[in-house]
Amino acid sequence: MSVVKLSEQPKISEIYTAAARGALPFLGSKSSSVPSTEFELRGLRVDSANLAGYCRATGLRFGDILPITYPFTLVFPTVMKLMVSKGFPFAAIGSVHAENVIEAFRPISVSEPLDVRVHAENLREHRKGLLVDLVSEVSVGRELVWRQTSSFLSLQKTSLSGELREAPPADEVPPPPTRTLRVDQKTISRYASISGDRNPIHVSTLGAKAFGFPKTIAHGMWSAAAALQIIEGRIPEKVTYSVRFGKPIVLPATVNLYAESVGTGWDLSLSNPKKGYPHLTATLR
16 A cells, blocks of 8 residues: 655645546546555644534533544545545545444543544445445554544445345334434534535535435534533543444434443434434444
């Protein structure tokens, strides 16, 4: 694997221009493998104002230690740069963030200089299309302090498309939640600005409709962060946070948040308050 060293954080505006080109059928990349390139960015510093805005948007606490979901925003521009690079197997725009696993090996201080490395691996078929993993690592010096595997899905027909799917569970009246969360376009637009994830499905009604959504939807990683509100202060210093995204949260919305203590960890979920179907299911161990 070849390493490309970046001198600065990739510019989101340029990335989305490239992403739009990649979405065009006559310009888009079509590959049967992932790029053999790893991007590296050294000496990245946390912007305290950006972190404060992130905490306001997600309901998490602002302090000297980064929330375990915050480094996603630090690696996101580099992840996107890889997804729009030549040889990536599908277009970044229109892909779905299906699953996310964060491994936090120790708390990260706001003041620490961070080194980022991002590569793609494990391209595979899925009943709904193609899945690929984007692996991001954050180090302080030689110490790996945080790692994330983000699984993105490109909706298309594959050899697995004809497989029988499990019958969806019948709608049930959900039990009383641990907490309810209210989310609207103002919150998600603020999160989009802070995180750099300005995918049209989150910030533009026309953009959302172009991809089959009735209105704009919340970011999956906003919901992954917001779900942690209820257990802040009780998250182990070394932890794995595994998230599976379900039906999108169409804005504006109220969702039920559930948190159940399991041993030294937690089971978390966000669900529709009327029909009970999941927007997010997660384990923190």
